[in-house]
Amino acid sequence: MSKNTDKGEEMRFEHDPKGPIAEFFAPIAGYGVTISSFFRKTVTEQYPREQARVQPRFHGRHQLNRYADGLEKCIGCELCAWACPADAIFVEAGANTPEGQYSPGERFGRVYQINYLRCIFCGLCMEACPTRALTMSNEFELAVYDRAADIYEKQDLLVPLKEGMLAAPHPMVEGLCDGDYYRGEVTGPTQTQIDWVKEHRPDDPTIASAEAAAKEARR
Numbered sequence: 001m002s003k004n005t006d007k008g009e010e011m012r013f014e015h016d017p018k019g020p021i022a023e024f025f026a027p028i029a030g031y032g033v034t035i036s037s038f039f040r041k042t043v044t045e046q047y048p049r050e051q052a053r054v055q056p057r058f059h060g061r062h063q064l065n066r067y068a069d070g071l072e073k074c075i076g077c078e079l080c081a082w083a084c085p086a087d088a089i090f091v092e093a094g095a096n097t098p099e100g101q102y103s104p105g106e107r108f109g110r111v112y113q114i115n116y117l118r119c120i121f122c123g124l125c126m127e128a129c130p131t132r133a134l135t136m137s138n139e140f141e142l143a144v145y146d147r148a149a150d151i152y153e154k155q156d157l158l159v160p161l162k163e164g165m166l167a168a169p170h171p172m173v174e175g176l177c178d179g180d181y182y183r184g185e186v187t188g189p190t191q192t193q194i195d196w197v198k199e200h201r202p203d204d205p206t207i208a209s210a211e212a213a214a215k216e217a218r219r
């Protein structure tokens, strides 16, 4: 440990002085890193020839999620838009009706836009969402040639229906309220929901897989 004689204070973070051998090799010591790297595995990413790896919690493009019966999780509350520091989100809610129930409860996200020219991928919108409707995927390839194409609409953000889900709109699971949906008590479409869709949209392509899933759940 050395002393700072000007200030007369102890310099607690100064390196110990080098010995004569270390002083002699000091000018070429920096090459040690370069030379040792010659023998290491190459770590250069080959993107875009190979898909780049990202960490599982990487903040990429947003997605709007669904419940297991196919209803949308977004209730149009606008909390994500209010939380956004970049004013990148625009939400307009619509009222659910008996003929047009898109999400549990009274309202759904009728218009949902994210402007990726503004978004800084901070994730505050995701934290603010009370229903976990909004999450962020690992997708990062968002470059476009047209500025307007960087404004994503609801249909661009809504996750596709998984096998066994029933396309909205349709009624909620009979006997359950929106709180039951939030508590994760919905595991798939019921026969009553499927029958409703059959009556109102007999050509809906999701009926067959929803019926198969409902039958499996009853076993």
Ligand code: SF4
Binding pocket: 083, 084, 085, 086, 087, 088, 089, 114, 118, 119, 120, 121, 122, 123, 124, 125, 126
């Ligand atoms: S990630 Fe951040 S900047 Fe982007 S929309 Fe969400 S809150 Fe706004």
Ligand code: SF4
Binding pocket: 073, 074, 075, 076, 077, 078, 079, 080, 081, 091, 109, 128, 129, 130, 131, 132, 133, 134
């Ligand atoms: S995504 Fe979440 S926070 Fe945003 S409007 Fe929908 S429910 Fe509300």
